[in-house]
Amino acid sequence: MPELPEVETIRLGLEKHVIGQKIVQTEGRPGRLFRNNPFGLNSVETELNGKVVTGIERRGKYLWMTLSSTQAITPPRLGDNVLVVHLGMSGQVRVCQEGYDEPLAKNEHLRITFADTQLRFLDPRTFGHLTISALQSGARADRLEIENSKWNENRLIPLALEHIGPDPFEEGWPINQVIAKARRSGRRVKTLLLDQGLVSGIGNIYADEGLYRAHISGTKTGRSLSEEQWKEVLEGCTAAMGEALAVGGTSFDSLYVDIDGNPGYFSRSLNVYGRVGQRCIYCEQIIERTVLDGRSHFYCPGCQQIEYLT
DNA sequence: AGAATCGACCGGTAGC
DNA sequence: TGCTACCGGTCGATT
Numbered sequence: 001m002p003e004l005p006e007v008e009t010i011r012l013g014l015e016k017h018v019i020g021q022k023i024v025q026t027e028g029r030p031g032r033l034f035r036n037n038p039f040g041l042n043s044v045e046t047e048l049n050g051k052v053v054t055g056i057e058r059r060g061k062y063l064w065m066t067l068s069s070t071q072a073i074t075p076p077r078l079g080d081n082v083l084v085v086h087l088g089m090s091g092q093v094r095v096c097q098e099g100y101d102e103p104l105a106k107n108e109h110l111r112i113t114f115a116d117t118q119l120r121f122l123d124p125r126t127f128g129h130l131t132i133s134a135l136q137s138g139a140r141a142d143r144l145e146i147e148n149s150k151w152n153e154n155r156l157i158p159l160a161l162e163h164i165g166p167d168p169f170e171e172g173w174p175i176n177q178v179i180a181k182a183r184r185s186g187r188r189v190k191t192l193l194l195d196q197g198l199v200s201g202i203g204n205i206y207a208d209e210g211l212y213r214a215h216i217s218g219t220k221t222g223r224s225l226s227e228e229q230w231k232e233v234l235e236g237c238t239a240a241m242g243e244a245l246a247v248g249g250t251s252f253d254s255l256y257v258d259i260d261g262n263p264g265y266f267s268r269s270l271n272v273y274g275r276v277g278q279r280c281i282y283c284e285q286i287i288e289r290t291v292l293d294g295r296s297h298f299y300c301p302g303c304q305q306i307e308y309l310t
Numbered sequence: 311a312g313a314a315t316c317g318a319c320c321g322g323t324a325g326c
Numbered sequence: 327t328g329c330t331a332c333c334g335g336t337c338g339a340t341t
Binding site: 032088089090107124125126127185186187191253255293294 | 313314315316317319320321322323
């Protein structure tokens with residue numbers, strides 16, 4: 001399940017392989033992955049063909065590929081169309097150097113061919129998205145109702161991502177404003193961490209790991225936590241994601257691999273996620289699993305005091 | 311109007 | 327061997 005560290009691992013791999021390369025051919029499979037693209041698959045192909053890749057950017061779990069009509073690597077401009085990619089829960093991007101003429105695989109939705117490299121976008125469960133979107137000002141995209149929303153004003157963000165909140169790995173991300181908003185909510189902390197409009201990139205694994213690191217139960221309401229507790233939770237999630245990124249992400253099952261097909265190694269460092277029945281490494285109580293808002297929640301009953309909501 | 315909650319979308323796979 | 331239940335990120339419908 002690709003969350004921030006896994007998506008960033010893929011972004012780094014793509015940067016290595018396709019920056020400066022010219023797209024010679026694009027082939028897509030019509031279907032659900034293009035459901036949000038206003039002009040359908042054809043517009044994806046016409047937008048990409050002949051363009052040069054100038055960058056691969058990321059916010060939260062979304063990636064986008066910036067493009068240029070000339071060979072020079074120039075910064076993206078306001079209004080430029082980019083290819084936006086979301087991997088859902090089973091999406092993969094793979095880089096190939098051979099077999100260019102093989103027909104599209106059953107689960108392959110887009111194939112981009114460069115002179116000596118080919119990118120393949122695979123997604124068996126089709127929860128992912130592929131779409132073309134125009135860049136707009138990051139400040140305008142910011143929906144946090146922040147008074148001085150200057151932290152992101154120099155960044156260009158695809159219009160399709162304007163509902164996506166700040167990413168803890170973005171330079172100067174407004175953690176205090178995120179906390180202020182979270183503390184006005186009656187929703188559970190775990191649910192708030194998964195709300196990509198509040199803070200982006202955190203998924204089920206790193207939400208549970210961050211809550212465990214902060215020794216705080218995800219069943220508490222947003223408004224019941226102090227500023228300091230919220231800071232510990234968010235920094236716990238960020239630290240877990242940073243450590244995971246350093247080892248190529250978490251391959252909890254075989255669904256996540258990087259662009260070369262290699263798994264990440266953080267699953268062996270997880271403290272609670274998927275460890276139901278095993279002992280907490282800190283207090284030695286047995287890790288439990290419950291369901292919050294329809295999602296799995298793993299926690300240590302010794303370290304994280306549960307709050308039962310009526 | 312806004313906030314919160316819940317089900318639908320998929321198919322690989324674990325468990326029976 | 328075959329069947330069913332389960333899982334999760336996001337969106338849209340419902341409360």
